[in-house]
Amino acid sequence: MSAPPGPPAPSPTFLIIALGRRLRERVERTLRTRGMSMRHLSALGHLGGDPGVSYSELARRAGVTAQSMQATLRQLEELGAVDREGPAGRGNTARLHVTEHGQELAAWARSVLEETDRELFGHLGEAERAGLTGGLLTAFTAPERDGAGNGPTAG
Template identity: 50%
Template sequence: MTDQTPQPGPGPIPPPGPAFLLAVLGRLIRDDVETALRPTGYTLRHLSILGHLQREPGLSYSELARRAGVTAQSAHATVRQLEQRGAVEPRNFLGRGHTAELHVTDEGRALIEAGKRAYAASDSDLGSALSSEQLATLTDLLMTALSSRRHRS
């Protein structure tokens, strides 16, 4: 004789954690920014490298790669593309074995401004889903979490 007692189901599915939700939201925002940049012919990787160089001209390729989260080879290729398009220019080239100091040009600054507009549009989208108070709280929480992560590295 078998037991016909119904077995409890898996129960309610718990909501995903904040890291998962941030990853999903980040992917959506990344897609939006990439779409906004498409007419310029640049990508988020180009924008990232330019942003780092604007803040700190003269970074090595390996440091650029680390900060942008890409390989050194990828950073080289991206910088080469930026140079070919006139978005960065090498200065103070010291010869073999020395790194040229890379500087953002007017073309590069225009791309950075396009990126800022794309991110502002995403902020606006968030602002349409959240109240200004919620958006301010979210920003504060994300800044705290980001600061905590940076101090651990």
């Protein structure tokens, strides 16, 4: 008589989803102390890397609607993190730029991510951490079957 089968091996997909939800809640809670969210950090990261990029291009890169990105950028303007040069409105293109305060906020937000990395992965050796990061990047940047793969936005 054979022993009953044990529980199935955990699914990496399930583990990543569950861990991602927990980490996002944790990071978002800290970012909110300065009026930010992951969406704000993503927009600052894209805009910092490509000053003057359009609302629609920022929205495409972040995987959100143009209207949602406009709301995010309006919030960043209110925080003093982004400024707009040129006319805004239908048919007009405003050039968006990260302010010095926005650069400081983005650096602080990245430090929140780094601290979370240390807390979660600090016990790993350098080679293990590099392997984990490399494996996640490979999975994250692999083309999706529908061709809509989006790469990382912050970090």
